[in-house]
Amino acid sequence: MNTKYIDLIDQTYFFPQEEFTLDGDHLKFHNIPLNDLVAEYGTPLKFTYLPKISENIARAKNWFANAIEKNAYKGKYHYCYCTKSSHFQHVLHEALKNDIHIETSSAFDINIVEQLKRDGKLKNEAFVICNGFKREQYIENIARLINGGHNNCIPIIDNYEEIDLLSESINDTFKVGIRIASEEEPKFEFYTSRLGIGYKNIVPFYENQIKDNDKVELKMLHFFINTGIRDNAYYWNELVKCLKVYVRLKKMCPSLDSLNIGGGFPIKNSLAFEYDYQYMVDEILNQINIACAEAEVPVPNIFTEFGSFTVGESGGAIYEILYQKQQNDREKWNMIDSSFITTLPDTWAINKRFIMLPINRWNEEYERVLLGGLTCDSDDYYNSEQNMNAIYLPKYKKDKPLYIGFFNTGAYQETIGGYGGLQHCLIPQPKHILIEKDKKGNLVTTLFSPQQKAEDLLGILGYEQPHPKKEKSHKKEKQLSN
The missing domain is CATH 3.20.20.10 (Alanine racemase)
Known part of the structure; x- marks a missing residue:
């Protein structure tokens, strides 16, 4: 019986695809080893793969050049x-x-x-x-x-x-x-x-x-x-x-x-x-x-x-499944370590669908789940009713971390979500990573912004900080193996 997550994907879609491939049971996106990204930066995190922006512009220019000639x-x-x-x-x-x-x-x-x-x-x-x-x-x-x-x-x-x-x-x-x-x-x-x-x-x-x-x-x-x-x-x-x-x-x-x-x-x-x-x-x-x-x-x-065509497919967000709640005999809630309302607001505001895939454990058994965010708001979820499709993920296990990614999220989510400002229930804005290629074609990551801290939010809210500390801006680069 085919019960592994990779079997489910294989029998449902053509896979692998141009931007999605596997390295063992770990997902790669545009050849980015996402598991290495998680190991280096932790979760929750957002990333922008900058070369995809230029790639999509070139694609569109080529379509119009062909059509003009034809x-x-x-x-x-x-x-x-x-x-x-x-x-x-x-x-x-x-x-x-x-x-x-x-x-x-x-x-x-x-x-x-x-x-x-x-x-x-x-x-x-x-x-x-x-x-x-x-x-x-x-x-x-x-x-x-x-x-x-x-x-x-x-x-x-x-x-x-x-x-x-x-x-x-x-x-x-x-x-x-x-x-x-x-x-x-x-x-x-x-x-x-x-x-x-x-x-x-x-x-x-x-x-x-x-x-x-x-x-x-x-x-x-x-x-x-x-x-x-x-x-x-x-x-x-x-x-x-x-x-x-x-x-x-x-x-x-x-x-x-x-x-x-x-x-x-x-x-x-x-x-x-x-x-x-x-x-x-x-x-x-x-x-x-x-x-x-x-x-x-x-x-x-x-x-x-x-707009969305230019930048949308360059973005992604990665979360860890923190816990699973069995709320009745049919519904299992996988809780992520962030909030959909604050980090992917279009899923909540206009029921927008993004590609969602696990980052690891593709060779293990799967189960049907609902996905919930950390806020106390009942609308902070991403599920089959919103998106016309059931959500299946590798089975939750306490001793085996499970990471999931949402892809092609690069348009609108930061500005609609109030980037750098207050977030619903004061859930902090995740760290944001930029991914580029150097002259040799190697992937290089840069920490664009760290995760928000309590003092950032309290400062916006007008609370005086007893000993304010200004953290120096820093740039951290790391080369990933392709």
Whole structure:
């Protein structure tokens, strides 16, 4: 009888996979020996595998290059990184190695852009696409960037007041885009996105506020789908509506030359994940070609804003199973040494699914379990009801530690979880490890941040510390065997 965990995986999925392999009964992720990582740093821990960021950017650029050639597409392609997915310096520095552009969503993003420029990481010619609802500070920061000579900063107009607000603050002429307020999927609680300007109102808005405004040049139409780029009737229907607006605007506005197909690619959330990226890119460019040819207008340059796709698959979190609670005759709760609410908030907030696999003991018997976090909140769990699939792990044994990993967690979890601040029930933020490759291809780890201490949280809460001790910042590197 096949009762080992490896047997369960073998009969359920194609395994091993490109990023997941085994060394004996220990899991490796992108050839990272995770058991060695646990032995060196302990748990709970989070890690970011930086080379995966560059790899995904290169993949997307290649898909678009192939599609441009296949469709004889006359426009150019520009890859933008959506910074709200992860604002960390190590993420931006890695992404910007690949000659890409930036999409921002709020005022302080511009401060990051300015710092990246000072550091020589972001080129003066790079596009900075400014999305989001803009008020005083955001307007002021955008104006400062444009007035400082960054001509490829393009604010995307989200509401009817922003043209006037920007005009008052920007000294010379400037470029803008217009965001389409797309219609949401039928399952949503509302019909139309709160962001952007409705399909029917875009042309009148252009005629009233931009057409005769010598200071403003319309360059881009911004099309964003909240559910991302997916092969379903909803996505293709919204794209067709967007293209109708584009060709109508293009006929009256020669400066309009770019279409931003916002909404990202999905990332792998299961060992059974399937998505034909190349087909989707081919078909998007094909649809644009057809619409523009029928309308007899030039095709636009294409911009994409990939956030989760850029950084999501670089991240992971590792926990130890501390204890097992048998709550009734059917339910066994494996308790992790951290909290899902604080370290993987999307599992709690939007029932998001990540790939979960044990780090060790693959050659032992398995059992069905529920996973619980350390907080006293009843919602601090990760289980089959949330994720449409049963959870199986090697059997819990008091004398044999069991470690589990959640993978492709690199987007949004730190910022939504309040990185470096207060956590629910004062569960400390785990240590965070960066993993890179040196010039010889060896894996090198760096401790980016240690686990939070009691004094960190008490300081935030306003409690006076009798003998405050400031720990010196430190950088610890270790080479892992591949």
